[in-house]
Amino acid sequence: MSATTYLWKGRTSKGETLSGEYACDDRRDVGEYLRKRRIVITSIKKKPREIEIGFLKKQGVGVKDLSVFTRQFATMVNAGLPLVQCLDVLGRQLDKPHFKKVVQTVTSDVEGGSTLAEALEKHPKIFSDLFVNMIAAGEAGGILDVILGRLAVFLEKADALQRKVKGAMTYPTIVLTVAGGACIFMLMFVIPVFAKMFSDFGGVLPAPTRIVMNLSDFLKAYWWALGGGAAILTFIFKRYRATVNGKMVTDRLALRIPILGTVLRKSAVARFTRTLGTLIGSGVPILQGLEITAKTAGNAVIQKAIQDTAVSISQGDTIALPLKESGVFPPMVVQMISIGEQTGALDEMLSKIADFYDDEVDSAVEALTAAIEPIMIVVMGTMVGGMLVAMYLPMFKMSSVVGG
DSSP states (O other): OOOEEEEEEEEOTTOOEEEEEEEESSHHHHHHHHHHTTOEEEEEEEOOOOOOOGGGGGGOOOHHHHHHHHHHHHHHHHTTOOHHHHHHHHHHHOOSHHHHHHHHHHHHHHHTTOOHHHHHTTOTTTSOHHHHHHHHHHHHHTOHHHHHHHHHHHHHHHHHHHHHHHHHHHHHHHHHHHHHHHHHHIIIIIHHHHHHHHHHHOSOOOHHHHHHHHHHHHHHHHHHHHHHHHHHHHHHHHHHHTSHHHHHHHHHHHHHSTTHHHHHHHHHHHHHHHHHHHHHHTTOOHHHHHHHHHHTOSSHHHHHHHHHHHHHHHTTOOSHHHHHHHSOSOHHHHHHHHHHHHHTOHHHHHHHHHHHHHHHHHHHHHHHHHHHHHHHHHHHIIIIIHHHHHHHHHHHHHHHHHHO
């Protein structure tokens, strides 16, 4: 289920009036978010849905956009430029109008006396909890340039990981779409031409030809029912996946899919270890780091394992034990995390695991592609080639009759 965006208004203990947006699943989460920041709530309401037309859909800020912004920001701060000047320069050179407006608003807030973290947290759709908390830690420790550099590296690696997983899914999707489209076109427009010719010829047609012709007749007569049925099934699946149980079941099944499940699992482990390692290394408390990491897990099964870990930590236990009991994380990951806890170098160990699993995702994607290519060739050959052979069988019969 996509998060709902709420508009909130409140005031600080000093009487300053604040307002902003917060995306979450429930109105109560907004109240909790504001109370943690000692903001007295005056109003909370759902943000009206905006109708997006044409190019307006392109205003979304992706990981790539944010990583470029953060890298440039880190370079400027490291060069000694004042914070407001850095933001002003970055805001002027951004191409996306929505992102430009947000950065300009952040610049105004910082000029008005807000910390950078306070200014950024008013825009949760662009700057996540991870981003804001790391910036807050950097400001508190006087190492903002170092934290921005870490954030830039994190976002660049997250973008690369995201592109790898998307790339693994794109190839089979395109091939199946092309194969399905070719089959539908042939059944709707090509087969009927052959069918008329065969009916004029008379005689008993081969069984494969009759099957294909019946499929063509069925598709022409009931295409609306098939389309409607597909739409209804898609709607039911989305509604089921929107439930807590449905998301858990579908995400667990996804992890069990041969080869593809391996890609998803390894990418989830890489994302978890990279995120948590970056947060801990930047001075964010481990419980808060686990809470943020759970939200970015991308899989309900992984998310639950991380949440259980947070509970375990709050009760005085180790991180490694609940991860092991979840059965989701490989033994090597659990063992390395345990060693990191014992040696006091957990952030470094998590970063090493993330680097290792980045390479593992590459290998898993290559294995997926290598396995899918022959399967796709067989599927396309069977679907398209089978129909062509079925249509040519009567022609062979006709030629033998004429030859006789």
